[in-house]
Amino acid sequence: MALLRSLGFKSTSDRQFSQAIKNIFGYYPANINLYRLAFRHRSAAEGPQGLKINNERLEYLGDAVLGSIIADYLFKKFPRKDEGFLTETRSKIVCRSRLNKLATKLGLDKLIQTNFDPKTISRSVRGDAFEAYIGALYLDKGYNFARRVIIQHIINVHLDIDELVHEESNYKSKLIEWTQKEKKSISFNVIDEVGEGFRKQYIVEVILDGDAIATGRDFSIKNAEQNASEKTWDLIFPSENKATVYPS
Secondary structure, eight states: OHHHHHTTOOSHHHHHHHHHHHHHHSSOOSOHHHHHHHTBOGGGOBOGGGOOBOSHHHHHHHHHHHHHHHHHHHHHHOTTOOHHHHHHHHHHHHSHHHHHHHHHHHTGGGGOBOSSOGGGOOHHHHHHHHHHHHHHHHHHHOHHHHHHHHIIIIIHHHOOHHHHHTOOOOHHHHHHHHHHHTTOOEEEEEEEEESSGGGOEEEEEEEETTEEEEEEEESSHHHHHHHHHHHHHHHHSTTSOTTSOOOO
16 A cells, blocks of 8 residues: 555555556556546536536547557468458457456446446446556556566456467358358348336347247447347257357
8 A cells, every 4th residue: 555655555545556557467557547537437427517428538548559469460470361360350349249258357337337237237348448547558558568568467467369370250241141041031120128227228139930930139229239149059059069050
């Protein structure tokens, strides 16, 4: 705590917040306000004279910084792979579902400030906050420092890149390809919407040859379709390893 006080974190709240960042990522922030902003959802936006300040600008910046760092990392790790492979692998790493899971695994969800029940929080809010954190890290410490943190404390610890390369995550595309091959009809229908505002979730149903097979639920239609597609795929191919692409 003496070290934190010497760094200028005078309040107990600031010291605790800074210690949380240190525990997760291995360093103390210099500008604590950047990180507090990174975890402020728009539902908890605040500012002077009615100006609503939240983490969306930092999210925009963090998305670009993270994408650049991951692209550089993959370019050097796979010197013989082509642009298509690199692009697909980067997409698997920075996709919303992956960032949501990473944020939860790292414990960043506990730092997010919102004005609604944490139990109903959209999973995408976690991924958004993760990207906003990257934006804050970049502004606070610079690109090279951010790159080291992302590689040493995120990629090396929480991601198995070689396994991820072989992972098939787009179940909707897989399902559509399979139905085309088998000459089956398929459709994705939004059958219900639950909640309002930031709590709204969509329920999507997969219809295969006129029969309702499975439903998926999420805070975006796209993710709900993926959830429903994954459930459908598991019903059709229950013994298939999810990390393996089905044979053509």
